[in-house]
Amino acid sequence: MKPKQQRLFLGLAAVAAIVGSGFLAMSAIGEKASFFYSPADIAKDGVPQGQAIRLGGMVTGGSIKKAADGVTIDFLVHDGPAKVPVRFRGIPPDLFKENSGVVAEGRFEGATFVASNLLAKHDERYMPPQMDGKQHKTTTLAAQ
Amino acid sequence: MKRLLLWLPLGAFVVFFGILALGLYAPDDRTHPSKLIGKPMPTFNLPPAASGRPGLTSADLRGQPRLVNVFASWCVPCATEAPVLGMIAQQGVIVDGIAIRDRPQDLAGFLTRHGNPFRAIGDDPASQVQIALGSSGVPETFVVDGAGMIRYQHIGPIGPGDVDTILAKLGAAR
Amino acid sequence: MIAEAGLAALWLAAALALLQFALACLGLNDERTQLRHGVRAVAVVQGLFVALAFALLVICFLRSDMSVQLVVTNSHSAKPWLYKLAGTWGNHEGSMLLWVTILGAAGGLVALLERRVVERTLTATLGAQALISFGFYAFLLFASNPFARAFPVPEDGQGLNPLLQDPGLAFHPPTLYIGYVGMSVAFSFAVGALVTRDVGRDFARAMRPWVLGAWIFLTLGITAGSYWAYYELGWGGWWFWDPVENASLMPWLAATALLHSVTVLATRDGLRAWTIMLAVVAFSMSMIGTFLVRSGILTSVHAFAVDPERGSFILALLALYIGGALALFAIRISTVKEGTQFDLVSREGALVANNLLLSAILGIVFVGTLYPLFAEAVSGDKLSVGPPYFNATAGPLTLALVIVMALGPVSRWRRDELRAVVGRVAIPVLLSAAALLAMVVFAPRIHILSFLGIVLAVGVGAASLAPLWGRNLRRTPMITYGMVLAHFGVAVSLAGMATESAFIKETLVASQMGETHTVGPYKITLKSIEPVAGPNWTALEAELVAQRGDNTPFTLRPQSRMFSNPPTETNEAAIATRLDGQLYLVLGKPDGQGRWQLRLWWKPMVTLIWLGGALIALGGLLSLIGRSLRERGQSLRKAYG
Numbered sequence A: 001m002k003p004k005q006q007r008l009f010l011g012l013a014a015v016a017a018i019v020g021s022g023f024l025a026m027s028a029i030g031e032k033a034s035f036f037y038s039p040a041d042i043a044k045d046g047v048p049q050g051q052a053i054r055l056g057g058m059v060t061g062g063s064i065k066k067a068a069d070g071v072t073i074d075f076l077v078h079d080g081p082a083k084v085p086v087r088f089r090g091i092p093p094d095l096f097k098e099n100s101g102v103v104a105e106g107r108f109e110g111a112t113f114v115a116s117n118l119l120a121k122h123d124e125r126y127m128p129p130q131m132d133g134k135q136h137k138t139t140t141l142a143a144q
Numbered sequence B: 001m002k003r004l005l006l007w008l009p010l011g012a013f014v015v016f017f018g019i020l021a022l023g024l025y026a027p028d029d030r031t032h033p034s035k036l037i038g039k040p041m042p043t044f045n046l047p048p049a050a051s052g053r054p055g056l057t058s059a060d061l062r063g064q065p066r067l068v069n070v071f072a073s074w075c076v077p078c079a080t081e082a083p084v085l086g087m088i089a090q091q092g093v094i095v096d097g098i099a100i101r102d103r104p105q106d107l108a109g110f111l112t113r114h115g116n117p118f119r120a121i122g123d124d125p126a127s128q129v130q131i132a133l134g135s136s137g138v139p140e141t142f143v144v145d146g147a148g149m150i151r152y153q154h155i156g157p158i159g160p161g162d163v164d165t166i167l168a169k170l171g172a173a174r
Numbered sequence C: 001m002i003a004e005a006g007l008a009a010l011w012l013a014a015a016l017a018l019l020q021f022a023l024a025c026l027g028l029n030d031e032r033t034q035l036r037h038g039v040r041a042v043a044v045v046q047g048l049f050v051a052l053a054f055a056l057l058v059i060c061f062l063r064s065d066m067s068v069q070l071v072v073t074n075s076h077s078a079k080p081w082l083y084k085l086a087g088t089w090g091n092h093e094g095s096m097l098l099w100v101t102i103l104g105a106a107g108g109l110v111a112l113l114e115r116r117v118v119e120r121t122l123t124a125t126l127g128a129q130a131l132i133s134f135g136f137y138a139f140l141l142f143a144s145n146p147f148a149r150a151f152p153v154p155e156d157g158q159g160l161n162p163l164l165q166d167p168g169l170a171f172h173p174p175t176l177y178i179g180y181v182g183m184s185v186a187f188s189f190a191v192g193a194l195v196t197r198d199v200g201r202d203f204a205r206a207m208r209p210w211v212l213g214a215w216i217f218l219t220l221g222i223t224a225g226s227y228w229a230y231y232e233l234g235w236g237g238w239w240f241w242d243p244v245e246n247a248s249l250m251p252w253l254a255a256t257a258l259l260h261s262v263t264v265l266a267t268r269d270g271l272r273a274w275t276i277m278l279a280v281v282a283f284s285m286s287m288i289g290t291f292l293v294r295s296g297i298l299t300s301v302h303a304f305a306v307d308p309e310r311g312s313f314i315l316a317l318l319a320l321y322i323g324g325a326l327a328l329f330a331i332r333i334s335t336v337k338e339g340t341q342f343d344l345v346s347r348e349g350a351l352v353a354n355n356l357l358l359s360a361i362l363g364i365v366f367v368g369t370l371y372p373l374f375a376e377a378v379s380g381d382k383l384s385v386g387p388p389y390f391n392a393t394a395g396p397l398t399l400a401l402v403i404v405m406a407l408g409p410v411s412r413w414r415r416d417e418l419r420a421v422v423g424r425v426a427i428p429v430l431l432s433a434a435a436l437l438a439m440v441v442f443a444p445r446i447h448i449l450s451f452l453g454i455v456l457a458v459g460v461g462a463a464s465l466a467p468l469w470g471r472n473l474r475r476t477p478m479i480t481y482g483m484v485l486a487h488f489g490v491a492v493s494l495a496g497m498a499t500e501s502a503f504i505k506e507t508l509v510a511s512q513m514g515e516t517h518t519v520g521p522y523k524i525t526l527k528s529i530e531p532v533a534g535p536n537w538t539a540l541e542a543e544l545v546a547q548r549g550d551n552t553p554f555t556l557r558p559q560s561r562m563f564s565n566p567p568t569e570t571n572e573a574a575i576a577t578r579l580d581g582q583l584y585l586v587l588g589k590p591d592g593q594g595r596w597q598l599r600l601w602w603k604p605m606v607t608l609i610w611l612g613g614a615l616i617a618l619g620g621l622l623s624l625i626g627r628s629l630r631e632r633g634q635s636l637r638k639a640y641g
Helices: A003-032 A039-045 B002-025 B076-090 B104-114 B128-133 B160-172 C002-028 C033-062 C069-074 C081-089 C092-113 C119-143 C167-196 C201-232 C243-268 C272-295 C308-335 C347-379 C387-410 C418-424 C426-442 C448-464 C478-503 C607-640
Strands: A034-037 A053-059 A072-079 A082-089 A101-109 A112-119 B066-071 B094-100 B120-124 B140-144 B150-155 C505-511 C516-519 C522-533 C537-548 C554-556 C559-564 C567-572 C574-578 C581-590 C596-604
Touching (some): A003 C387, A034 A039, A039 A053, B002 C272, B002 C308, B066 B160, B150 B160, C002 C033, C002 C119, C033 C069, C033 C119, C069 C092, C092 C167, C119 C167, C167 C201, C201 C243, C272 C308, C347 C387, C387 C448, C478 C596, C505 C516, C522 C596, C537 C596
Antiparallel strands (some): A072 A082, C516 C522, C581 C596
8 A cells, every 4th residue: 555545545544434333333333322301291201112211200198119139119109290100129229219310210111111220319418309300301300 | 634633632631621621610500599598498397306406397497597507417517607696696696407318316416516506406317408508518508588588508517708788698588 | 827828829820921921922032041051940930839739739638727618518527537538539620730830840840951942933832831720720729719718707518529549540530531541641742843844853852752741640540540440330331432431532542642642743743733632632632631621511420510601711711722723733844854755555654544543433432422422402402422333433443453563563664574574473464364263163242343353462562573583682672671561551451351251141130138140150149238338338258158169268348338428328349359350249239028139250361461561651651761761861871982
């Protein structure tokens, strides 16, 4: 290869690597990024089946039910009038309690949201915001 | 073509810089103004949180305009705010407190260390009144008028520079 | 008084940085040598003054001087001295002071030690370094003064977040910072070389030890950070693709690429423009990492304070340095003379492939980390990009990268034959094939990435030793040992990651007292749960007895801790390390009917992940020592030969 050719080749290879990785990244993000939903979004837009999402809202008072195995819980997450049933198997975080904010990661199976992870933030300035259910997908629980 | 290629990294950086700046100056969604401003206080009835001070009910918030301060002994900014609240109280303003997720012995220590400007302190161990108020953190301070309406919300600690605003809002609430 | 002296030292250092920059600008086109020697002297003195300022802040913390605001908010007189010391940099102001201290010290060391590059390039380099330092001094003095006084003086301080009171965490930030800031030297060298158009082998040799040193610290910092998250958070994971973790990974990826391209430049005088570009990118990633963490614009499990004013300041510095360097690159690089040529199949070729793959991974991590910010700015959608994305994209590229890593060291410089290269790794290829066969027979159903990871780790581990075959081991240079060890470490780490994800066993139960549960090869019995107390926490502690087959049983005690100030609960996992893995036990909550939640993990080979990381860093260290010994030998030979 002549010097000029080699230089061109290296330059093109670098551009190809960057563009290729960018392309790969964007197409993967389209599939794999998890969007943030509130129960109001679910009520309005329907249930996004099978897709990994984050669901944020308030744990409805009196709704936490423990299953017989001792490690599965069912509860409702609401914001305003909209409610979504959630199931979680595992050890919930310390700040998880009724009438408190929660962000659940997981996916819908039927009408039930099966959470693989519950988030609650360790921060002295953290408290769930007032939910008004008007903002679309931007309801602002400080997700972890 | 080749010249263009050399400027490409700078171009990419400019785009990236724009996004960062947007993210930085976008309205901060981690402070949440209460939806209750201009509306009456929600009804509540909190037991006393500290000896020597009564508890707080929504019925108490009638008559004179006052400040309702949401705080906690474990909150660092609350400690820095305490002397300023003391100053405001010395000028004859009624300051009521709501202690969040607190324990009596911790709270007593906090009041001894940082002063006690409060007329009454309600104990809100599960943050229920705080949530009803639409307060998203501690410390926050509400200006409540004589009819029990919330007129103003101050998010974060009250610094010496905020005193004039707070007093003006209190004056307007009369 | 100490605080005032510290502030004065900081102002003086800032003034000296300005002087250093001005002298460098003048000295650049002045053929007399006094000015350039002056720049060196000023750089050394500036380094001393900023080190003095930092030492004075440390003294304030050690003496619990409660008239200093920073001490009040981040320390307490009853804390152990180690945490008083760590409190110095466990906060925004202190950590930024540490950052400029390392920056100043690095500049001083370059001025003191560097004899390889042309004096004019060094002057430009020190000028660039002074400009970077000056920006951060201004940031400290105007936006985050660490020596501000507290008024009125409180009786005692407010303590440090209990989660941060950990010996590992005390030394984690300084390690990463040395890595980040070490990259600034490579950056300054690149800017200096662009200014004087003097990009060549001497320049690469001068830059290489700094890149290598910074890279060693970054490797250690990331490895230690991963282990800290693993044992402290009680979630059982060793990498979460959290923005703060990615902020440390991105400079490492860029530095790894730079380390290899600078070798091509130093040995074969190739890849000139590319090396300069990588040096700029590596430091940019360090700055962006700092910005992301410090400005809090990305939400993450590591909560830091949000401060738009400080964020704007760092953002402005970012624009100035990175934008300036990239503009300089675009203007100057086409006037830099071309390097030498090489064939596609050659060691250079493999290193180019390594660089392209690392850059692609860097691009992918970068996009994934910043995409949520981008999406929110553009469409207002809130979303998070998590492990599924990163694993699916970075995973395959990493596997391709380790294949290149196996082939590179056995290829010859300049020109080689593909068949000959493959012939040299015949044995590792056979080993990989054997591993493949064994996996197909014994574990055919595991995830494809883990599957390929294990198969490749076997082959690559063997291939990374190939450069030592047929050599006289006692006469092999230390540099070769360093490379072999680092590459072997990558294979070890890969083996750990793939094995752990493929064969991890988890049991989640609500257990009665005396009940026995199985996890992996272990039987675990819950004996009792008792309250215990520490200095500033109370806890419930479970006594669990673990037994493997008929071996002697042993006891593990995981805790669920409650801190009072601020009220926080943390899970202290109990971990038992064995040769073939770790038993990781977490105590959950009571279910109200006498049962307790237990989360039990058996993580085969998980320790290999961090062992590999340590080997990589150790390999880097050997290489660094080997090179400086060799250079000393060469200069002695020059002087007396």
